[in-house]
Amino acid sequence: MAKITLQDIRHAYGPDPQREEDWALKKLTLELKDGGAYALLGPSGCGKTTLLNLISGLLAPTEGRILFDGTDITDASPEQRNIAQVFQFPVIYDTMTVYSNLAFPLRNRGIGEKEVDARVREIAHMLELDATLMKRASGLTADGKQKISLGRGLVRSDVNVIMFDEPLTVIDPHLKWVLRSKLKELHHRIRRTMIYVTHDQTEALTFAEQVVVMKDGQIVQIGTPIELFERPQHTFVGHFIGSPGMNVLPCEVKGGKAIFAGNHVPAFNAAAYKGNGKTLELGVRPEFVRFAGEGIPVDIVKVADAGRYRIVETRHQAHSIKLLVAEGAELPSGQARLHFDADHTQIYEDGWMVS
Amino acid sequence: MNKTVNQKAWFFVLPVVLLVAFNAIIPLMTVVNFSVQETFGDNMFFWAGVRWFEQVLQSERFHAALGRQILFTAIVLLIEIPLGLAIALTMPRKGPWVSVCLVLMALPLLIPWNVVGAMWNIFALPDIGLLGRLINGLGIEYNYTRQIFSAWFTMVLMDVWHWTSLVVLLCYAGLVSIPDAYYQAAKVDGARPWAVFRYIQLPKLKYVLTIAILLRFMDSFMIYTEAVVLTGGGPGNATTFLSIDLQKIALGQFDLGPAGAMSIIYFLIILFFSWLFYTLMMKDEAR
Amino acid sequence: MKRVPWLVPTLYILFLLLPIYWLINMSFKTTNEILGSFTLWPRNFTLDNYVKIFTDPTWYNGYINSITYVLINMVLSIVVALPAAYAFSRYRFLGDKHLFFWLLTNRMAPAAVFALPFLQLYSAVGLFDTPIAVALAHTLFNIPLAVWILEGFMSGVPKELDETAYVDGYSFWGFFFKIFVPTIAAGIGVAAFFCFMFSWVELLLAKTLTSVAAKPIAATMTRTASTSGYELGLLAAAGTLTIVPGAIVIYFVRNYIAKGFALGRV
Numbered sequence: 027m028a029k030i031t032l033q034d035i036r037h038a039y040g041p042d043p044q045r046e047e048d049w050a051l052k053k054l055t056l057e058l059k060d061g062g063a064y065a066l067l068g069p070s071g072c073g074k075t076t077l078l079n080l081i082s083g084l085l086a087p088t089e090g091r092i093l094f095d096g097t098d099i100t101d102a103s104p105e106q107r108n109i110a111q112v113f114q115f116p117v118i119y120d121t122m123t124v125y126s127n128l129a130f131p132l133r134n135r136g137i138g139e140k141e142v143d144a145r146v147r148e149i150a151h152m153l154e155l156d157a158t159l160m161k162r163a164s165g166l167t168a169d170g171k172q173k174i175s176l177g178r179g180l181v182r183s184d185v186n187v188i189m190f191d192e193p194l195t196v197i198d199p200h201l202k203w204v205l206r207s208k209l210k211e212l213h214h215r216i217r218r219t220m221i222y223v224t225h226d227q228t229e230a231l232t233f234a235e236q237v238v239v240m241k242d243g244q245i246v247q248i249g250t251p252i253e254l255f256e257r258p259q260h261t262f263v264g265h266f267i268g269s270p271g272m273n274v275l276p277c278e279v280k281g282g283k284a285i286f287a288g289n290h291v292p293a294f295n296a297a298a299y300k301g302n303g304k305t306l307e308l309g310v311r312p313e314f315v316r317f318a319g320e321g322i323p324v325d326i327v328k329v330a331d332a333g334r335y336r337i338v339e340t341r342h343q344a345h346s347i348k349l350l351v352a353e354g355a356e357l358p359s360g361q362a363r364l365h366f367d368a369d370h371t372q373i374y375e376d377g378w379m380v381s
Numbered sequence: 382m383n384k385t386v387n388q389k390a391w392f393f394v395l396p397v398v399l400l401v402a403f404n405a406i407i408p409l410m411t412v413v414n415f416s417v418q419e420t421f422g423d424n425m426f427f428w429a430g431v432r433w434f435e436q437v438l439q440s441e442r443f444h445a446a447l448g449r450q451i452l453f454t455a456i457v458l459l460i461e462i463p464l465g466l467a468i469a470l471t472m473p474r475k476g477p478w479v480s481v482c483l484v485l486m487a488l489p490l491l492i493p494w495n496v497v498g499a500m501w502n503i504f505a506l507p508d509i510g511l512l513g514r515l516i517n518g519l520g521i522e523y524n525y526t527r528q529i530f531s532a533w534f535t536m537v538l539m540d541v542w543h544w545t546s547l548v549v550l551l552c553y554a555g556l557v558s559i560p561d562a563y564y565q566a567a568k569v570d571g572a573r574p575w576a577v578f579r580y581i582q583l584p585k586l587k588y589v590l591t592i593a594i595l596l597r598f599m600d601s602f603m604i605y606t607e608a609v610v611l612t613g614g615g616p617g618n619a620t621t622f623l624s625i626d627l628q629k630i631a632l633g634q635f636d637l638g639p640a641g642a643m644s645i646i647y648f649l650i651i652l653f654f655s656w657l658f659y660t661l662m663m664k665d666e667a668r
Numbered sequence: 669m670k671r672v673p674w675l676v677p678t679l680y681i682l683f684l685l686l687p688i689y690w691l692i693n694m695s696f697k698t699t700n701e702i703l704g705s706f707t708l709w710p711r712n713f714t715l716d717n718y719v720k721i722f723t724d725p726t727w728y729n730g731y732i733n734s735i736t737y738v739l740i741n742m743v744l745s746i747v748v749a750l751p752a753a754y755a756f757s758r759y760r761f762l763g764d765k766h767l768f769f770w771l772l773t774n775r776m777a778p779a780a781v782f783a784l785p786f787l788q789l790y791s792a793v794g795l796f797d798t799p800i801a802v803a804l805a806h807t808l809f810n811i812p813l814a815v816w817i818l819e820g821f822m823s824g825v826p827k828e829l830d831e832t833a834y835v836d837g838y839s840f841w842g843f844f845f846k847i848f849v850p851t852i853a854a855g856i857g858v859a860a861f862f863c864f865m866f867s868w869v870e871l872l873l874a875k876t877l878t879s880v881a882a883k884p885i886a887a888t889m890t891r892t893a894s895t896s897g898y899e900l901g902l903l904a905a906a907g908t909l910t911i912v913p914g915a916i917v918i919y920f921v922r923n924y925i926a927k928g929f930a931l932g933r934v
Contacts, residue, residue, distance in 0.1 A: 082569065084565050084568065103568070104565075104569045105569070106607070109569065111566070119584075131571060134572050134576065178570060179569075384758060384760040385758070385760065386763050387760070387761070394755050395749035396752070397752040401774060401807070402708070404774075404808040405777070408785030409785075411789070412706060412782075422840070425840075444707060451710075471676040473674065483925045484915075484918050485684065485917050485920065486681065487925055488688070488915060489684055490869075491911070492914060493885075495881070495889065495890055496907040496911070498910075500690070503691065508706070508795075509703065539921050542683065547685070549680075550877040566716055605778070605779065605780050606871045623778075624778055624779075624780035628780050631784050637784075644781035647778060648777060648781055649778070
């Protein structure tokens with residue numbers, strides 16, 4: 027159990043990185059609290075797996091230091107760091123039984139058979155693997171194998187952190203949510219630090235207490251799922267999280283007021299803008315847009331049914347604006363006007379939220 | 382993979398079947414024919430029953446050749462399989478030199494077998510060969526045309542030189558196909574190098590090792606050209622293996638009956654051992 | 669071993685290269701030097717042995733003959749093995765498993781067993797002493813091998829590829845040649861490499877089935893060795909030249925070599 031601190035970490039795979047693109051992971055500092063459930067979320071190639079492997083010790087950072095509870099472990103091996111990791115594809119030792127697979131990390135550390143047996147049975151019970159304990163591990167289904175990988179991480183009682191690298195990739199869709207809720211439940215039970223890497227927002231938002239959103243080797247925002255939803259710090263977060271993503275529209279700010287295509291739009295942070303960015307944008311999630319008696323005049327282009335609500339696509343000049351309308355509510359015909367919720371309308375300067 | 386039942390697939394395999402049948406069945410029938418008949422020349426044949434089979438199975442000459450053959454095959458398998466595996470394990474997985482290494486290692490496999498024999502013949506000559514000079518220079522008396530032990534030593538060394546690369550290449554192919562995640566998981570689980578070998582590498586190499594052992598068994602059991610060129614079966618009959626003996630009987634003495642019977646026994650032995658190896662090694666798989 | 673990762677492979681490669689070096693070394697020496705003294709490199713460097721091989725038709729024809737039957741065998745084996753391997757990898761049909769096993773048993777047949785019957789068979793059909801006879805004889809072990817390798821590579825191609833192509837309106841042969849064959853090009857390369865290899869290195873059948881007109885280089889060497897006594901330099905030069913085609917072929921498949929030797933099954 028430990029607090030994990032990454033100090034001024036940078037990483038490049040090639041030798042002698044010169045240009046900015048050479049860095050797979052750009053300079054970052056990050057602190058993960060003991061016992062937290064974290065998700066690293068981002069599109070492929072954003073550096074999230076790199077970050078994970080730096081923490082587990084499978085990679086050594088080009089620059090910077092990594093601390094567990096204040097102790098520098100930058101040069102320590104994965105074994106010395108005492109961590110557990112579950113990989114994208116289930117890794118099991120084919121020739122062993124499920125039992126031996128689970129016991130493997132304990133036996134490697136010279137733990138007595140009596141304790142091994144107790145731990146293995148406890149974990150197997152937790153993961154509902156009791157029935158297959160004495161079977162050959164190679165005969166199990168993909169989700170069974172992934173449970174074994176997970177079990178090998180849980181079986182040691184003293185691990186500092188358990189890490190998951192897109193662990194549900196090869197699992198059947200209908201089993202994904204079973205394993206996901208299992209993970210969530212396990213975290214509540216054992217309260218150990220867990221880091222979950224994924225490109226799937228649903229997995230990240232349902233699992234984690236804190237989500238770290240990454241893009242191009244940088245962290246763009248760290249926050250609770252609600253914070254990511256209500257206050258995206260970057261237009262990328264607004265886009266990437268939520269379906270449909272946030273409306274991002276070009277705008278100007280004059281005298282502390284936002285103007286979008288000639289229309290005055292209230293935005294909560296418009297007054298904070300000091301006037302030096304190159305591009306200014308206005309972001310508002312479809313959830314915070316509604317039809318109103320007055321506001322921005324639009325044409326309705328498309329209506330899509332998404333179950334409990336409808337996604338309405340509208341157009342103002344060349345700009346498309348989406349909004350959500352509850353099922354059963356009436357849509358205005360022909361010309362309509364839109365109102366943005368001022369508290370949830372933000373101004374972005376070069377992609378970043380003005381503050 | 383699920384295969385669909387389709388009897389028309391026979392048309393696809395027909396050319397192969399015809400060609401191989403022409404090459405395999407007609408000659409095999411000829412051999413069977415020889416083995417049950419007696420001839421006094423002039424294409425006159427008489428029914429001989431299983432007499433030739435009895436004669437071959439009881440002959441000391443056959444027993445001796447078979448014994449030498451088994452000994453030789455056992456020795457080269459015991460050396461080449463562990464050695465090849467060890468070399469493959471120490472090969473780096475990445476880097477520009479890996480291809481160069483693989484190409485150089487494959488080189489002996491593409492040299493005509495009689496050239497291999499001739500090359501070693503020259504290389505091991507006690508007076509003008511590098512190897513012969515070297516060993517004699519160490520104060521050990523070495524002459525493969527005269528001493529039985531030297532002849533065997535040279536023969537085994539030649540086979541190791543010729544074929545270990547096959548085992549290396551097979552094992553190497555098996556090793557690079559193991560995903561990195563396995564090694565990473567082993568690191569995280571705190572596995573020692575021995576455990577990595579025993580529980581990750583060896584199980585994943587099972588298939589390629591089976592192929593390696595089968596191929597090496599079959600080919601070493603059939604060794605002919607290299608051995609003939611190197612020692613001609615001598616000194617005396619010390620390195621006369623089954624194929625060499627068979628050729629001596631068939632083309633040398635033209636004893637077609639015994640040669641035919643011996644061919645069939647020989648072929649059956651190889652089939653039996655191949656089947657045995659394969660079943661033993663794949664037994665776990667079926668469970 | 670960890671600290672010097674290249675140590676073991678390097679030592680092994682040195683061991684492999686020593687006899688080859690000795691052969692090349694000898695090919696540049698005069699007969700006098702070979703028999704008269706023990707020298708680690710040629711003192712009187714000579715190209716005479718090579719000149720003789722490239723000017724004397726009995727020598728260079730041997731190379732032409734060998735390459736001819738090897739190429740015929742390679743093409744023939746691949747052409748008939750392709751559809752057969754496809755059938756084995758995609759369909760189930762009556763006797764498929766037994767047929768596959770029977771094909772493989774031919775890989776286990778000692779050439780010595782077949783030498784004499786082959787001589788009679790190919791004499792009877794009038795192909796004795798032609799490259800075609802040798803090429804056909806070598807299909808005995810090369811076709812099973814090619815089928816085996818290609819089947820391995822083909823099984824690695826998902827069946828959905830076939831189905832998608834049919835949905836897109838390809839006929840079977842259109843699909844086979846325009847899509848499937850390019851997809852398994854690496855496998856074909858590897859199979860061709862193995863056909864080349866085993867046909868090139870085999871001597872017993874090649875020698876038995878030829879006498880003068882189609883005599884392979886390897887047989888020329890053995891006969892020269894026995895008739896002209898101790899012309900070791902010439903023999904060494906001829907031997908060196910037989911290594912060259914193999915080396916060239918390996919170079920072409922160098923990136924597939926490891927996978928190829930596992931017969932496409934890893």
